Amino acid sequence: MGVEQKLGNMGVVTTTLEGMVNWSRTSAMWPMLFGLACCAIEMMSAQAANYDMSRFGMELMRPSPRQSDLMIVAGRVSRKMGPVLRRLYDQMPEPKWVIAMGDCASCGGVFNNYAIFQGVDELVPVDVYVAGCPPRPEALIHGVITLYEKVKAEKFKDLAGKYG
Amino acid sequence: MTQIEEVSIEDIRHLVSERAINGETMLLNMGPQHPSTHGVLRLLLELDGEIVVNCIPDIGFLHTGVEKNMEAKTYQKAEVMSDRLDYMNPIGNNLAFVMAVEKLVDLDVPPRAQAIRVILAELTRLNSHLVWIGTSSLDLAAQSMFLYSFREREQILDIFELVSGQRMMTTYLRPGGLWRDVPVEFEAAVRAFLKIFPKRIDEYESLLTKNPLFQDRMYGIGKLTREDALSYGITGPILRASGVEWDLRKKRPYSGYEQYDFIVPTRTEGDNYARYLVRVQEMRESVKIIQQALDKLPMGPVRSDNRKFVPPPRSEIGVSMEALIHHFKLWTEGFPAPVGSVYNAVESPRGELGVFLEGDGGPKPYRIHWRTPSFENLGVLPVLAKGFLVADLVAIIGSLDIVLGDIDR
Amino acid sequence: MDNKLEKIVKTLQADFGAAVEEFRGEAHVTVPAGRIVATLELCRDQLGFELLDSLTAVDYWPKELPRFHVIYLLTSVSQNLSVAVHVPVNGDQPEVPTVSGVYASANWREREVWDMFGIRFAGHPDPRRILMPTDWEGHPLRKDYPLGYEEPQFTFNFDEIDLRKPSPKE
Numbered sequence: 001m002g003v004e005q006k007l008g009n010m011g012v013v014t015t016t017l018e019g020m021v022n023w024s025r026t027s028a029m030w031p032m033l034f035g036l037a038c039c040a041i042e043m044m045s046a047q048a049a050n051y052d053m054s055r056f057g058m059e060l061m062r063p064s065p066r067q068s069d070l071m072i073v074a075g076r077v078s079r080k081m082g083p084v085l086r087r088l089y090d091q092m093p094e095p096k097w098v099i100a101m102g103d104c105a106s107c108g109g110v111f112n113n114y115a116i117f118q119g120v121d122e123l124v125p126v127d128v129y130v131a132g133c134p135p136r137p138e139a140l141i142h143g144v145i146t147l148y149e150k151v152k153a154e155k156f157k158d159l160a161g162k163y164g
Numbered sequence: 165m166t167q168i169e170e171v172s173i174e175d176i177r178h179l180v181s182e183r184a185i186n187g188e189t190m191l192l193n194m195g196p197q198h199p200s201t202h203g204v205l206r207l208l209l210e211l212d213g214e215i216v217v218n219c220i221p222d223i224g225f226l227h228t229g230v231e232k233n234m235e236a237k238t239y240q241k242a243e244v245m246s247d248r249l250d251y252m253n254p255i256g257n258n259l260a261f262v263m264a265v266e267k268l269v270d271l272d273v274p275p276r277a278q279a280i281r282v283i284l285a286e287l288t289r290l291n292s293h294l295v296w297i298g299t300s301s302l303d304l305a306a307q308s309m310f311l312y313s314f315r316e317r318e319q320i321l322d323i324f325e326l327v328s329g330q331r332m333m334t335t336y337l338r339p340g341g342l343w344r345d346v347p348v349e350f351e352a353a354v355r356a357f358l359k360i361f362p363k364r365i366d367e368y369e370s371l372l373t374k375n376p377l378f379q380d381r382m383y384g385i386g387k388l389t390r391e392d393a394l395s396y397g398i399t400g401p402i403l404r405a406s407g408v409e410w411d412l413r414k415k416r417p418y419s420g421y422e423q424y425d426f427i428v429p430t431r432t433e434g435d436n437y438a439r440y441l442v443r444v445q446e447m448r449e450s451v452k453i454i455q456q457a458l459d460k461l462p463m464g465p466v467r468s469d470n471r472k473f474v475p476p477p478r479s480e481i482g483v484s485m486e487a488l489i490h491h492f493k494l495w496t497e498g499f500p501a502p503v504g505s506v507y508n509a510v511e512s513p514r515g516e517l518g519v520f521l522e523g524d525g526g527p528k529p530y531r532i533h534w535r536t537p538s539f540e541n542l543g544v545l546p547v548l549a550k551g552f553l554v555a556d557l558v559a560i561i562g563s564l565d566i567v568l569g570d571i572d573r
Numbered sequence: 574m575d576n577k578l579e580k581i582v583k584t585l586q587a588d589f590g591a592a593v594e595e596f597r598g599e600a601h602v603t604v605p606a607g608r609i610v611a612t613l614e615l616c617r618d619q620l621g622f623e624l625l626d627s628l629t630a631v632d633y634w635p636k637e638l639p640r641f642h643v644i645y646l647l648t649s650v651s652q653n654l655s656v657a658v659h660v661p662v663n664g665d666q667p668e669v670p671t672v673s674g675v676y677a678s679a680n681w682r683e684r685e686v687w688d689m690f691g692i693r694f695a696g697h698p699d700p701r702r703i704l705m706p707t708d709w710e711g712h713p714l715r716k717d718y719p720l721g722y723e724e725p726q727f728t729f730n731f732d733e734i735d736l737r738k739p740s741p742k743e
Contacts, residue, residue: 033199037226037569038251038332040203041295045321048314063199078572080706081204081225084196086741110245114713114721115229115705122739134332179699224704231689232714267597394623394650397678410650504596507646507657509626520646522631535627535646543681572704 018156025069025095026057026148032068032092033061034085036075039102039134043074046137056144065091070147071124072140076104077117089124095159097151099143100126103133179220189217196225200303200558203568205542209554216557219549221542226572231532238498238527239265239339247333249534250570252292255284255324256512258337260534263418264508264519265339268501271473276464277341278420283354283457284327284336285419285510286450290361291320292513293447297368300562304381309371316364319357326353340474341467351458358455365447373441382436386548386560389434396547397540400515402564405442406434412511424456436563443565446513473499498527505531514538514565538570578654581620585612603659606643606669612658613645613675622647622656628672628682630662630690634716640664641692645672667692689714 015023035043047053047061054060062068065088077085089098100120103109106129108118120126127150130143194207204225210218230249234242246261247254259281266273273281298313321331327346328334336343372378388398393406403410411428413421429445431438468474475494476487493499501523509518515537524530541564548564549557582600585591589612592603604612616622626646633640639661648655660669671694673680683694684703691712694700702709711718726734 034197036204038248041251042332044299045314045318049311050315050318063197076226076228078225078227079709080227081196084225088197108723110248111228111230111233112720112722113229113233114719115227118723122741124741136331224702224706227704229713232718232720236720270597392677395677397625397676399624408650415653505601505631505657506597507599507626507655516626518626518646520627520629520644531631533627533629535629539681540678543678 018154019152021156022152022154026151028057028059029070029097029148030060030062030068031058031070031072032065032088033063034071034073034088036073036077036081037104039074039105042134042137043072043101043140046140051137051141053141053144056141056148058144065089066093068092069095070097070099072099072101073105073120073124074101074134076109076111077120077123078115079117082117082123085120086123097127097147098124099128099130099147101130101140101143102135103131105129106131109133179218188212200561202299202561202566205561205566205568205571207557209557211554214553214555216549216552216554219546219557221545223542223568223571226568228569228573230573231534234529234532236528239501239529240494240498242529242532243338244333244335247335248569249573250512250514250517250536250538250567251332252295252567253288253512253514253517254333254335255281255288255337256510256517258335259285259419260508260510260512260517260519262337262339263510264506264521265501267506267508268504268521268523269339269473269499271340271470272468273341273419274465274468275420275462277466279457279461280342280346280466281337281419282421282424283454283461284324286454286457287320287323287354289450289513290447291317293443293450294320296443296513296562296565297372300559300565301372303558303562304378306372306378309368312364312368316361323350323353323357326350338467338474340470341465345466351461354454354458358451358458361451362448365444365451369444373444379437381556381559382440382563385436385552385556386563387433387435388544388548392544392547393434396544398515398544399540400512400537401439401442401446402515402541402544404428404430405438407432412509412516416509418510421453423460424453426453436559439563439565500525500527501529507535509535512537514567514570515541534573536570536573538566538568542566542571577652578656581654581656584620585615588612588615599655599657601657601659603661606660606662609645609658609660610670610672610675613647613672616647616656616658617675620649621651622649622654624648624650625672625676625678625682626655628679628686630686630692630714632690632714632716634664637664641667641690643669643686643692662692668695669693670695671697673697688712691715 100106105120108116128143128147130139132139189210189212192209192211194209196204196206206222208220209216230245234245243261246257249257294313294317298310301309324334325331328336388406390407393403409428409430414428426449429442431442471490475491480487481491503525505522507518507520509516517537518535520533521529522531548560578600582593585602586593589604589608594601626648628645630641630643641662643660643662645658662669671683683697686692688702688704689712724734
């Protein structure tokens with residue numbers, strides 16, 4: 001406290017290392033373009049001018065998994081697409097998060113049959129599930145903010161074994 | 165879980181030229197996850213430098229098993245799945261399905277419901293063409309078109325939300341008419357949209373049509389001849405851009421389209437530029453149709469009163485015994501359809517969207533087959549792309565306007 | 574039925590011994606499997622049916638003879654007519670000659686029918702699966718193929734289904 005009282009008006013801020021790392025991770029999280037079906041259109045709407053997602057740090061969507069931190073699985077995942085999804089997830093560098101957007105990615109949605117994976121959490125570990133068929137752009141943004149809150153609450157000691 | 169399809173050269177030996185086998189040309193995978201393939205489409209390209217020698221599409225990455233799943237549901241419940249096939253045209257899919265069911269069981273539709281169906285179907289056509297113009301221009305690096313077209317699209321989605329509560333997958337059309345009548349603000353909202361939209365189309369044209377960069381990339385690329393188009397089963401704007409005037413709204417009018425006055429834009433060149441011009445002109449014609457339908461909108465009921473197929477309103481259930489019995493039967497069992505098969509086709513923004521429906525006397529469809537236009541439209545891609553650069557291939561895929569949900573069902 | 578369609582249907586009946594049915598104003602013509610290529614060539618060249626709308630099949634299991642009906646939907650753009658041609662196929666070793674030489678769109682449609690129903694098309698240039706993965710076993714749209722749905726988890730069976738659910742290996 002004393003340091004801030006003396007140096008605060010010189011533009012100096014003190015924080016913890018965890019806080020700073022988590023803040024920087026949430027400020028510019030770039031999603032990977034993984035739109036599969038109808039939810040992809042709502043994801044594109046969320047990226048467009050009306051419900052701008054670049055306000056939340058997602059300025060662009062990178063098609064390459066090597067340059068992205070977040071995979072928004074938007075749409076239904078079929079049996080043929082499953083191994084492709086897993087390979088792309090493996091190609092993303094740590095730290096990485098997954099948002100399951102829409103009902104089909106969360107639980108199989110309307111389609112309960114031989115051809116669709118009943119939820120993308122059969123393939124990759126999911127951090128946030130966004131419900132809706134398709135979810136409104138505002139719902140997706142709410143999902144993104146929930147993810148940010150989760151990231152801001154991450155502690156280094158929990159992550160130590162994860163990347164080990 | 166199966167491994168990823170490693171397509172070896174042996175599997176596709178009969179499709180690629182000799183030069184691929186001895187390594188003279190390169191085999192490249194334009195994978196299912198790609199920003200320019202408009203969905204999960206995999207293309208195996210045989211390239212001689214930058215020139216495409218052969219292009220082999222690999223589909224099935226979005227196969228949903230809708231045809232089999234609909235066999236397990238009653239006609240009312242199966243409609244929910246129909247929205248999600250061609251996800252750019254949800255009301256059009258509903259229309260195709262609902263009209264097939266009405267044809268099978270011989271159910272009437274009141275004129276007010278038909279007029280509102282036309283208005284919503286044309287708004288969906290505008291919605292689809294706006295996404296087409298936005299995303300295909302994005303592929304050609306005209307990024308501002310994407311933002312403009314999605315701005316207009318938000319207004320159309322607001323109208324859908326006003327009418328049914330859902331922005332995209334509305335399931336608003338039901339066998340016998342509509343789910344419920346449109347609210348009073350509907351007419352004002354549609355008129356407000358129609359007032360601003362023609363000027364916006366002029367804005368898009370001023371950005372693209374006479375632009376020399378756009379013309380360089382679209383003129384003369386991907387020429388499709390009339391004979392090839394008919395042999396490959398192409399329908400829709402692609403067929404009309406190759407010189408065949410075939411539009412189901414004019415040739416086999418349904419849902420009251422014969423009352424409205426509009427032209428069917430046709431061109432003869434068959435290249436990307438012609439397809440672009442046909443779709444832009446179709447947007448203008450859709451505005452005319454919506455205007456006429458709104459001016460002529462009749463009053464009256466919005467759903468047939470044949471209680472064997474249409475549930476009675478809640479107010480009637482409290483006072484009438486038959487209404488209660490019909491409601492009970494429709495909700496527990498569904499309505500039975502006769503034995504026989506029908507085929508009903510509507511004009512979707514991509515072409516002829518048809519439903520082949522076979523009933524067996526029970527409440528569930530025995531066999532439903534969706535004749536989706538993008539399946540045939542993609543089949544002609546190997547013919548169009550031969551001899552052009554990879555960058556032209558991207559422009560051709562954009563101008564074919566395929567939706568993978570349509571193809572893989 | 575339209576007058577023009579009546580005449581066309583009568584031609585098909587006379588030339589190929591086809592059976593004709595009418596339902597809701599549409600004509601359904603049944604032709605034996607061996608004559609289908611000749612029938613479609615006649616339709617395309619002389620009767621003016623330029624467009625093959627779709628090629629699909631229906632499975633009538635447990636009826637074995639015939640088990641499948643392969644259906645060809647034809648449209649004439651110049652005369653604005655449509656007709657549906659049915660080909661009955663038996664259940665064991667179902668096979669039909671390919672029409673991909675007559676209409677180019679039949680190529681992919683026949684691959685789809687092979688994938689979904691298991692009906693072979695003799696002489697097809699590219700007999701591979703199109704929608705399912707290459708190593709998939711079974712033909713999904715057959716009536717004896719299960720839907721494969723996931724059981725709903727209620728409170729009484731929540732845990733036992735949870736144990737069987739697939740989950741990712743990190």
